[in-house]
Amino acid sequence: MIRAQGASTDIGAIANLPLLWVLALSVLGVILLQSGVYMVAVRKNAAGAGMTEKEVFQAFRAGGVAAIGPSLAVVLVAIALLPLFGTPSILVRIGLIGSAATETASASIAAGTMGANLGDATYTQDVFLVALFAMSLSGACWMIATLILTPMLSRGEAKLTQVNPALMAIVPSAALLAAFAGLTVTELPKSGYHVLAVIVSAVIMAICLWVARHRHQPWLREWALGFSIIGGLVAAYLATN
Amino acid sequence: MRTYTPEQDALFADYTRTTNRWGRLTLFIGFVIATAVPFIVLVTTDLGVTLGQVLTAFLAVAAVYGAFYVIEPVTYFPILGPAGMYQAFLIGNIANKLVPSAIVAQSTIEARPGTRKAAYAATAGISGAAAVHVISLLLLVGLLGTWIVSVMPESITDVARLYILPSILGGVMVQLIATLKQPKSTAIAIAVSLVVVLLLVPNTPKIVSSFAIALCVVLTVAVAWFLRSRGTVDEDEPEQEGSLIN
Structure with a gap:
């Protein structure tokens, strides 16, 4: 039993419990288990689609190579x-459903x-745990929804796509914009350094997206968030030190 | 559409059965392990976190993402098929990693979309992406990242901890505005946020400020819906994929 005061800000003391490492590696x-089983199923039944063993391997390799860039971009954000x-x-x-922006x-x-x-x-061990709960339960909802909806969609039962298209076009994007606008505005009154980090990050993202579009560098889209975060942190570091 | 022999149909049925059964099982196990994480911390420490605090926090988060729990599976299903669904919603990073990998895999072996070969190619491609995903996280974050943080001077990790959030938000905000291309909703969201966060929160009891973001979301959605351009719906609306977040 680890004795911890909920008011302590030593997150490392509870965030690195050995059992959590075991769970992270199990996840x-x-x-890997899922991908392994799927690959065996594809190889065993490839002939069912007139597909050769070589094509199965080619598809696996192509998918893996295509994922290298996006994976490195995600790694950069994860380390930060x-x-x-x-x-x-x-x-x-x-590692599981979600993304850096969603989870943060x-x-x-x-x-x-x-x-x-x-x-x-104010970021105490109690706050860390409540944040971890909220992230985990939110991620769980996506998984539960998928477990319930996929068989229904396979049988053609779920006709959710028929809900009002205007509603579908407005509500999700308005919700996203509002959540991130609200979170961003919340940062501004905290200090001038926070304002600086927001602005530098936003400017770098704008430049990356502009170059990606007008100079045809699509890879930059994936890396843009990583660069923005590093830029914002470097600016904050230079300003505070 | 080419026709298949009964033997081939049997093979494809076997593939469908295996991927459905194992896909459901592995996604369920992933769900159990991931959800267990905070409970493990709760029972192995003596933090004073209450059920009420957890529920409040979850409700505030669900107010933002609730719609996506249902919309995303429904939207991705036609693209991924049942086998790919269980992979995608286990691994995440769907739009930026898995779907592109599936498409690259299909075009590499010239499989036409909608065919069985395309379904196989997508599964193999996503499996390849999953392998790269796990290896990169394990080596670069698990080993290298932990080491980097441990040797980093405290002045740097302190800055990272304090300013990571504004550094993420500035970029994500611009990215959202650029991808969603909804100037009216953007303007409403920013105006609502300024009013709620800077005027309402400092002048109201904690019960209001706790739900500031949820309040921003509800008000923005309501105003955007009320001020929507009626009649010419689909023409100017962006692709639905633009507003997916996984």
Whole structure:
């Protein structure tokens, strides 16, 4: 039993419990197990689609190579988040359904309900745990929805696509814009350094997206968030030191 | 459409059965392990976190993402098929990693979309992407990242901890505005956020400020819906994929 005061800000003491490492590695193991079983199924039944063994391997390799760039971009963001959540939680949250932006937003919203901010003196062990709960339960909802909906969709029963198209076009994007606008505005009054980090990050993203489009460098889209985060942190470091 | 022999149909049925059964099982195990993480922390430490705090935090998050829990599976199903669904919603990174990998795999072996060969190619391609995903996380984040953080001077990790959130948000905000291309909703969202966060929160009790982001979301959706351009719906609306987040 680890004795911890909930008011302590030593996140590392509880974020690196050995059991969490075991769970994080198991999660990655489950992904490998799934891919392994799927590959065996494809190879065994390839003839069912007139597909050769060589084509199966080619498809596997092509998919893997295509994923290298996006994976490295995700790694960059994940490492920047390590001081906030510790390695095991990052591996589980970034390794499974979700993305860096989704998870950080969830954690920040969760901390907000306790009147706390991620990373500063109010970010206690209690806040970390509540944020971890909120991220995990939110991720769980996506998985449960998929487990329930996929068989229904396979049988053609779920006709959710027939809901009002205007509603579908407006509500999700308005919700996303509002959540991130709200979170961003919340950062501004905290300090001039926060304002600086937001602005530098936003400017770098704008430049990356402009270059990606007008100079036809699509890879830059994947890397843009990583560069923006590094830029924002470097600016904050230079300003505070 | 080419026709298949009964033997080939049997093989494809076997593939469908295996991927469905194992896909469901592995996604369920992934769900159980990932959801267990916070409970493990709860029972192995003596933190004073209450059920009420957890529920409040979850509700605030669900107010933002609730619609996506249902919309994303429904939207991705026609693209991924049942086998790919269980892979995609286990691994995440669907739009930026898995779907591109599936498409590259299909075009590499020249499989026409909608055929069985395309389904196989997508499964193999996503499996390849999954392998790269796991290896990169294990080596570069699990080993290298942990080491980097441990040797990094405290002044740097302190900055990373304090300013990671504004550094992410500035970029994500611009990315969202650029991808969604919804100037009206963007303007409403920013205006609502300024009012709620800067005017309402400092002048209201904690019960309001706790739900500030949820309030931003509800108000923005309501105003955007009320001010929507009626009549010419689909013409100017962006692709639905633009507003997916996984």
